[in-house]
Amino acid sequence: MPGRTGDILWTPNAERIAAANVTRFRDMVNRSLDLDLADYPSLHRWSVENRPAFWRALWGFAKVVGEGPGSPEVLDDDRMPGARWFPEARLNYAENLLQGPDTAEAIVFRGERGETRRLTFAELRAEVSRVAAALAADGVGPGDRVAGFLPNIPEAVIAMLAAASLGAVWSSCSPDFGVQGVLDRFGQIEPRVLFTADGYFYGGKSLDSLGTAALIREKLPSLRRVVVVPFRDPDGPVPEAMTSWKDYGPGDAPAVPGYLRVRFDHPLFIMFSSGTTGLPKCMVHSVGGTLLQHLKEHQLHGDLKPGDRIFYFTTCGWMMWNWLVSALATAATVMLYDGHPLKPETAVWDFASEERFTILGTSARWIAGCEKAGLKPAASHDLSSLRAILSTGSPLAPESFDYVYRDVKADLQLSSISGGTDIVSCFALGCPVLPVRRGELQCRGLGMDVAVFDDAAEPVTGVKGELVCRAPFPSMPTGFWNDPDGSRYHAAYFDRFAGVWCHGDFAELTRSGGMIIHGRSDTVLNPGGVRIGTAEIYRVVEQFDQVLDSLVVGLQEGDDMKIVLFVVLREGLRLDKALADELRARIRAEKSPRHVPAFVLQAPDIPRTISGKTVEIAVRNILHGLPVDNVDALANPGSLDFFRDIKSELGRGAP
Secondary structure, X not given: OOOOOOOEXXXXXXXXXXXXXXXXXXXXXXXXXXXXXXXXXHHXXXXXXXXXXXXXXXXXXXXXXXXOOOOOOOEEEOOOOOOEEOOOOEEOHHHHHOOOOXXXXXXXXXXXXXXXXXXXXXXHHHHHHHHHHHHHHOOOOOOOEEEEEOOOOHHHHHHHHHHHHOOOEEEEEOOOOOHHHHHHHHHHHOOOEEEEEOEEEEOOEEEEOHHHHHHHHHHOOOOOEEEEEOOOOOOOOOOOOOEEHHHOOOOOOOOOOOOOOEEOOOXXXXXXXXXXXXXXXXXXXXXXXXXXXXXXXXXXXXXXXXXXXXXXXXXXXXHHHHHHHHHHHHOOEEXXXXXXXXXXXXXXXXXXXXXXXXXXXXXXXXXXXXXHOOOOHHHHOOOOOOOEEEEEOOOOOHHHHHHHHXXXXXXXXXXXXXXXXXXXXXXXXXXXXXXXXXXXXXXXXXXXXXXXXXXXXXXXXXXXXXXXXXXOOOOOOOEEOOOOOOHHHHHHXXXXXXXXXXXXXXXXXXXXXXXXXXXXXXXXEOHXXXXXXXXXXXXXXXXXXXXXXXXXXXXXEOOEEEEEEEEEEOOOOOOOHHHHHHHHHHHHHHOOHHHOOOEEEEOOOOOEEOOOOEOHHHHHHHHOOOOOOOHHHEOOHHHHHHHHHHHHHHHOOXX
């Protein structure tokens, strides 16, 4: 019998609580400020009500390298947007990430074909120094853009850190983006240098990148150089107009790079929205804001410590790559993987077991995929070193919580986390001193004044509404690229509630202090005037062993809406009336009659972004006869053809 949402599945023991970083941080705050904060809720409340004091304390606790934080005015402008943090501080992101002991492993990389590479901190520093010298020789300096069109390999980390050491701005796309998808992004920011690989491996296939890189080079007049990493073929030729990674940089570069310390709000990363509803937004994230927020999430919420081994399954086109790499600032080992995560099905679990992962991060979809594949890592792999599993990308279903604690490991912290590219971090996430409750995110982030608003802009608990943040935080974008008056930035987050960040998530704050994410606000269903998050339906559908994937949208008919559910079934299965009726009955029983789909249809594939997120809006637009912008942002644009064909059948009342 499955449990209920909110049931406690894991509670940390007293020894674990006492040893947690967040406990040590709370004790430090109590001592230094003569406070008596007794637990996480009181620490969170203090961190929100005393944000400058909290972020200053974090700077000291995390041992940020730099000049600062300077005067007591940690926050000299409290507007939102417009807040300015640590105005007197000077620091360098790369310098903070490259402080680890010489012989300690900084990076362990594994490819789909099983090859493994290792870099110590000393080796990483030397490589960053070499590439930074080459970038400087190419005229790259503070504020210049450097771009990566790369697999998730060590060279991507090296190139990013080399750019950051010079005060340059890094931006990256994964190599499965098409030419137009890359140009839609890099064309807006005009990089001076592009790093690419000769190709990559995925799902047993060897795929070329040089052809795409050549077309990008032709279309980006800002480029002064294209540097090729020989990943697919180490001995292959490099096109004449490009430079080999092996030849880029002097052989006598110093062992440690020079670090240009810049303002706290100096640009570090340009991140892109998915681009499925228009040209991608270019979000500018700062050196200090990114570093401080990631240190908080790693050390206080993830309990990351020097020597830990942290993994996140990601590409260089998803913000979780940036988040993962920041773990170097804690002197942890960053575990990189490039390739298909389920071919072979045990690839990630093999990596975790053999390399003794401490923290494993992944997507909710991958966890569900492991369960569908019948994997039981608790029985097949040694996961004794694993302390935590993190999940994001979409809401983690309650049944996936059950799977992890039943078939993966009973004694670990399972943290469903949620935030976004917009803030290059999280609003709600885990906490090592709190219990894990079935179907819930454990807590709101420290220093983040997160709430759920109803339509009247009143905070509510136990009721679904808009996820908001009522006060500024350091990792807010400093703005959008090419948005001089800030109008696009303001419209994206501050039009709904004046002076309050509205994130676009349909969420619920639970009475225990946790959160539930019910889906994106712009995909909320509204049959009969009842607001329903798409995740509520996915949670039921994912329980069916026959269903591999699904997508749900609302079909507007006059003043009302009908729910349409598309399912991808296991190979060889066809959707019949019995299965469709069973899906409807289960949804009715576990949710409500309003949740029941009017149409249940079998689809061959579900459209997803390059980072793996379901694209409900594209399908909704097709069914309503509206255009779909930027199909190059999709990993599988051909999947849309089915939905174009099915549109007429829905009009005739398909079952």
